[in-house]
Amino acid sequence: xxxxxxxxxxxxxxxxxxxxxxxxxxxxxxxxxxxxxxxxxxxxxxxxxxxxxxxxxxxxxxxxxxxxxxxxxxxxxxxxxxxxxxxxxxxxxxxxxxxxxxxxxxxxxxxxxxxxxxxxxxxxxxxxxxxxxxxxxxxxxxxxxxxxxxxxxxxxxxxxxxxxxxxxxxxxxxxxxxxxxxxxxxxxxxxxxxxxxxxxxxxxxxxxxxxxxxx
Ligand code: G3P
Numbered sequence: 099x100x101x102x103x104x105x106x107x108x109x110x111x112x113x114x115x116x117x118x119x120x121x122x123x124x125x126x127x128x129x130x131x132x133x134x135x136x137x138x139x140x141x142x143x144x145x146x147x148x149x150x151x152x153x154x155x156x157x158x159x160x161x162x163x164x165x166x167x168x169x170x171x172x173x174x175x176x177x178x179x180x181x182x183x184x185x186x187x188x189x190x191x192x193x194x195x196x197x198x199x200x201x202x203x204x205x206x207x208x209x210x211x212x213x214x215x216x217x218x219x220x221x222x223x224x225x226x227x228x229x230x231x232x233x234x235x236x237x238x239x240x241x242x243x244x245x246x247x248x249x250x251x252x253x254x255x256x257x258x259x260x261x262x263x264x265x266x267x268x269x270x271x272x273x274x275x276x277x278x279x280x281x282x283x284x285x286x287x288x289x290x291x292x293x294x295x296x297x298x299x300x301x302x303x304x305x306x307x308x309x310x311x312x313x
Pocket of ligand 1: 104124125126225227229230261262263281
């Protein structure tokens with residue numbers, strides 16, 4: 099399973115890049131707004147840090163404007179993936195980009211039918227929002243499982259990008275149900291390392307080693 103960071107904060111990306119397993123980055127208008135910087139400036143800097151798919155979301159809401167805006171975003175770097183909302187206009191724009199060989203990430207997906215539309219139009223990635231479904235008492239991970247079955251039934255190449263990840267259990271479950279990618283906040287990625295027994299075990303190894311030196 100590929101690991102993407104879901105952030106626009108370049109300091110977080112620089113830190114995580116040191117771990118060696120970050121495969122890409124996703125952003126969205128809210129994450130970009132939090133940086134106080136322009137989208138192009140942030141995306142450019144991210145592309146210099148991570149050599150992998152970098153999702154940049156359009157703000158436009160009509161197909162024509164999405165295509166125009168997406169083509170501008172694609173010029174920033176070959177690794178830029180155009181993020182499009184799952185609307186009629188976004189799905190239509192997805193078809194145009196996939197026919198031009200421009201990678202797309204169709205976002206704000208909350209149903210199997212929506213994921214089917216994105217795959218039929220050649221989306222590179224589909225982003226089902228697990229956490230936001232859980233937030234309203236629905237089964238976010240169940241949706242990932244259903245999309246996995248749907249895409250396997252028909253051999254769709256669209257990659258499932260589990261998004262809106264809230265905690266390390268989401269990462270575990272996404273991997274177990276066969277998501278191709280999980281995109282997560284820096285704080286969640288950092289938590290993946292953690293287990294109390296690892297800390298306790300290491301402490302004892304070091305203490306025993308120290309004792310053996312003092313003999
Ligand atoms: O960036 C897309 C998705 O990961 C957003 O997640 O936490 O705003 O529900 P969240």
